[in-house]
Amino acid sequence: MNPWALGGVVLIAVGTFGLAVWGSRGARTTSDFLLARRMVGVERNAAAIAGEYLSAASFLGIAGLLLKDGIEALWYPIGYTAGYLLLLLFVAAPLRRSGAYTLPDFAQVRLDSGRVRTLATVLVVLIGWLYLVPQLQAAGVTLATVTGISYAGGIVLVAIVVLTGVLSGGMHVVTLVQAFQYGVKLFAIAVPVFVLFFVFLGDDAQHRRGLDQPTSPVFERATTVHIETDVRLRVTSPVWVKVLSGPGPERLSGPVRQDEPTGGTVYLAPGMHSVSADSELRFPAGSTVPVVDDAEPNNRAWLSPQDGDSYELFETYSLILSTFLGTMGLPHVLVRFYTNPTGRSARRTTLVVLGLLGLFYLFPTVLGVLSRFYVPQLLVSGETDAAVLLLPTAMLQGWPGELVGAITAAGAFAAFLSTSSGLVMSVSGVLFTDLLPGKLSNFRLVALGSCILPAALAVIAIGRDISQSVGLAFAMAASTFFPLLVLGIWWRGLTAVGATSGLVVGGGLVLLAVFLGAFLGDGYGWWSAVLLQPAAFTVPLAFAVTVLVSKLTARRVPENTGRVMLRMHTPDRLGFTRDRSAEHHAAEQDSPATVPSRSNGRHRLRRGRRRR
Template sequence: MNPWALGGVVLVAAATFVLAMWGARGARTTSDFLLARRMVGVERNAAAIAGEYLSAASFLGVAGMLLKDGVEALWYPIGYTVGYLALLLFVAAPLRRSGAYTLPDFAQVRLDSTRVRAVSTVLVVLIGWLYLVPQLQAAGVTLSTVTGITYSSGILAVAIVVLLGVLSGGMRAVTLVQAFQYGVKLFAISVPVFVLFFVFLGQDEQHRRGLDEPVPPAFERATTVRVETDVRLRVTEPVWVDVLSGPGPEELDGVAGSEGDGSGDSVYLTEGVHSVRSDSELRFPQGSAVPTVADAEPDNRSWLLPQSGDSYELFETYSLMLSTFLGTMGLPHVLMRFYTNPTGRGARRTSLVVLGMLGVFYLFPTVLGVLSRFYVPQLLVTGNTDAAVLLLPTEMLQGWPGELLGAITAAGAFAAFLSASSGLVMSVSNVLFTDLLPGKLGNFRLIALGSCILPVALALISIGRDISQSVGLAFAMAASTFFPLLVLGIWWRKLTAAGAMAGLIVGGGLVLLAVLTGAFLGDGYGWWSAVLLQPAAFTVPAAFAVTVLISKLTERNVPPATGRVMLRMHTPDRLGFLRDRSVDQGEVAERSSVGGRGGRGRHRLVRRRRRS
C-alpha cells in the first residue's frame, strides 16, 4: 500500500465533503436542488461540466486504451471533445430556451405526449446506470490498487461520498464540487506528465528507442506479473517464463515445463496464442519480449500505425466516431447542466468554454499512454491497462518522488469517480423525482439513495471490460436515442410523438440487443464482434430513419403548439420569449418542502423576482 496515495484520496474526499456542505448552505427550494435556481455562470458551469464529463474513462481509460490499442485509441478523446462542438452548434441554446428541467420534460414540451416522456425517463435511467456502473468498478479497482483496501470497499467509499454531496444540497452543492474537481484532475494529470516526460528525456538512448520498430515491447528488468482473471496471451517472440504460483506449467496449453532457477517451474512459450488461468503468478526475465493479451497490438509498429489489422477495424473506428461525436448530445447528465444557465446564450458560451477545457486536458493522458508502453508493459500481460496512469510514476521514479506523484494521480482518479458519479446520480434522481414523486425534497433524497443502490450492487458482483469501452456503450445508447429526438425536435417541425416513440424504442432496443448478444458471444468473431462492440454505425441511422418515416406517416398528429414551442427555442434571448416550464409547480411544492417562516419568505422572494 502507498500511504501517500491513501493520504491523497482522503484529502480529496474531505475537500469534497467540505465543499458540498458549504454549497448546500443556501439550498432550500426545489429549484435549488434540481437546477441551482438556473443562475450558474458560464465559467463555473463549464468547469462543472468538464469536471463531471472527465470521468474514469478519460482519466484512466484513455491512457490504458492507448497502451493496448495504439494510435487508434486517440479517437476516444477526439470524439469526447468534438461532441461538444456539435452540442454547441445544434442543441445547447435551443434546449435551454425550451424551459425544460430534464430530457423527458423536453420531450413533453415539444411533443405533448406523456408516453414519449415515460419512455425517455426509462432511457435516462438506463443510460445513467450504464455510465455509472463502470465508474464504480474503476473506483474499486483503483482504490484497491493504490491503497490496499478491498474492491468492494472502494466502490462503497465512492458511493457514500457521492451520496453525501447529492443529498446535502443537490445541484447547488454538486456544481461547486464538480468545478473544484476539474481543477484537481487537471493538476493531477498535468504535473506527473511534465515530471515524467523530463525523466524520460533524461534516460539514455536505450530507454528512448523508437516505437516504429516491428518488435514487441520488452521487459527492462526481471518482472513478476500476477494474472487476476483468465487471459489469452499472444506471443510473437518465444520466451521463457517462471510459473511461481497458480496453475502448473502443464496447464499452460499443455506445454511441458522443466526446472528453472529454483524460483518456480520454467515454461517455454512458443509463438502463438496461449491461455493463462486466473491467480497465476509469472516471472519474466530481463530483456524478454512481452506477451500481450490477444486483443492488444503485439508489436510497436502496428501499435503506432492505424488500421494495421483486419478490415472490420475500419468499421469499428467509424462507429466509434459516430457514437462519441453524437452521443455527447444525448447524455442526460451533461445536458442537465445546460438547464442551469440563465439564458440560451449562456448555454452556448458554456459549450465553447468546455471545448477549450477538454482540449487542454486530453493532451496529458495521451503522453502517459505512450510512456506506459516503455515502463509498464506488464499490464499488457494482465489486460489491466487502465492501471497504467496509477503505476507509471512509481515505475519511472524510485522512492518518495514516485510515491508522491502516484498519490497525486490517485487523488485525481478519485476525483474523476466522484465528479462523474455525482452528475449521473443527480441526473437520474432529477428525472425520477420530477416524474414519480414530485413535491417534497424528502422524496428527492429518497430517490437519490435508491438510484445509487442498483449500480453499486451491479458493480460489486462483476468486473467489466475496459473503462472506455464500457462508457462507449452509454455513448452509443445516447446517440441512438436522444440524439435523433433532440436534433429533429429542435430543427424539424414535422416530428410527431409516434415517430419519436418509434425512434427511441428502435435505437435503444438495437443497442441493448448488441450489448446482450456481445456479452453472450464474447470476442473473436470478426465482423460480428465488431458490430456488437461498436453498434452505433447502424443503430443511429436506423433510429433516424424510423423516426422520420413514422413521423411522415403520422404527420396529421403534429402537436398544435409546435409553432409556439419552436418560436421559443429559436428566438434570441433579448426578445423575452424565454420561459421556464413547470417553475410555478415547483414553487408551490417548495412551500410544503421548506416549511417555516424562513421558507415562506424565500418563496415570496422568488415570486417577486419573476414578476419583476
C-alpha cells in the same frame, strides 16, 4: 500500498465536501440562489460542466486504451470533445430556451405526450446506469491499486461515499464544487505529465527507439505480475516464465514445455495461452511481454494507423459516430445547461467547454505512450486502466514517485466522484419525478436504488475496459436521444408516434447488441466489431425510423409546435423564453443546479414545517 496516494484520495474527499458545505452555506433562500445563478459567469459554468464530464473514462481509460490499442484509441478523446461541438451547433441554445430541465422534460415540452416522456425516463435511467457501472469499476480499480483492499470492497466504499454526498445534498448544488473538480483533474494530469516526460527525456535513449521496431514491448527488469482475472495471452516470441503461485499458463495453441528441474519455470512458445485468475508470474529482465488477446502486440502496428483489418476501420467510424452524437443524450450533461441564464450564454458556455476539454485531453495521450515503455506488465494482467496510477512509481524511485502517484490517484478519485454523483443525482432525480413523487424519504429510496444496482453490476462485470463500456452508453444515447433532440429542435414535422418508434428501435437495437455481446463473449471479426460498436447501424436506423413514422403520422403533429419553435429559436432579448419550471413549480427555481425533483421534495418539506 502507497500512503501518499491514500492521503491524496482523502484530501480530495475532504476538500470536496468542505467546499460543498462552505458553498451552500450562504445560499439558503430562493433569492440567494437566483442571484447566484445570474452571477455565475460563463467561465465558471463551463469549468463546472467540464468538471462533471471528465470521468474516469477520460482520466484513466484513455491512457489504458492507448497502452493497449495504440493510435486508434486517440479517437476517444476526439469524440468526447467533438460531442460538445455538436451540442453547441445543434442543441445548446434552443434547449436552454425551451426551458426543459431534463430529457423527459424536453419530450413533454416539445411533443406534449406522456408516453414519450415515460419512455425517455426509462432510457435516461438506462443510459445513466450504463455510464455509472464503468465509473464504479474504475473506482474499484483505483482504490484496489492505491490502498490494497479488494476490488469489490473499493466499489462498495465509493458507492457509500457517492451516496452520502448525494443524500446530504450539498454535493451537486454548488457549481463551485464541480468547477473545483475540473481544476483538480487538470492539475492532477498535467503535473505528472510534465514531471514524467522530463524523467523520460533524461532516461536512456534506447527507450525512444524501441517503438519503431516490429516487436513486442520488453520487460526492462525482472517483473512479477499478479493476474486477477482469467486472461488469454498472445505470445509473439518465446519466453521463459516462472510460476510463483496459482495454476499458471495453459496452452491453447502452440506447445508449452514444463521444465521440471528449475521448478515451476514454464516455456511459452509463440501462440495463444490462457492464464487463470490468481496466478503470479515472474518474467526475467529483457524478455518480451506477452499481451492480452485484444491488445496490440506489435510496437510498430501500435504506432501507425495502417495495420489492422477492415473491421477495425468500421470500429473507428462507429466510435466516432457514437461519441460525436451521444454526448447530447447523456443525462448529467443536459442538467448542467440549465444553470445558464440565457440561450446565448448556454452557447458561449459550450464554447469555453470545448477549450477546457481540448486542453485536458492533450495530457492522457502522453501518459498512455509512456506506459507502453514503463508498465508493460499491465498488458499481461489486462488491467490497463491502472496505467495512469502505476506509471509514476514505475518511473520514479522513492518518495518523488509516490508523490506524483498520489497526485494521479487523487485526480482519478475526483474524476469518478464528480461524474458518478452527477449521474446518481440526475438518474434518481428523473426517477423521483416520474416514479415516486412526493416525500423526501422517497428520494432517498430512489437514490439508494439507483446507486446499489449499478454497484452490484460493477462488481459482477469485472474486467471490461472502462472506455469501452462508456462507449456503449454513448452508443445508446446517440441512437435514442440524438434523433429526438435534433429533430425536435429543428424539424416541425416530428410527432409523438415518430419519436416513440425512433426511441424504441434505437434503444432496442443497442440493448440487443449489449446482450448478444455479453453472451457471445469477446471475439474477432465483423460480428464482434458490430456488437461492440453498434452505433454505425443503430443511429442512422433510429433517425430514419423517426422521420418516416413522423411523416406517416403527419396529421398528428402537436398543435403547439409553432409556439415551441418560436420560443426555442428567437433571441433571448425578445423575451419569448419561458422557464417551464417557473410556470409550473415556482419551487424549482430556488436551486437551478439541482434536479427539480429534489428541490421539489425539499420545498414540500419546508412547506410541511411551516404548517406546523
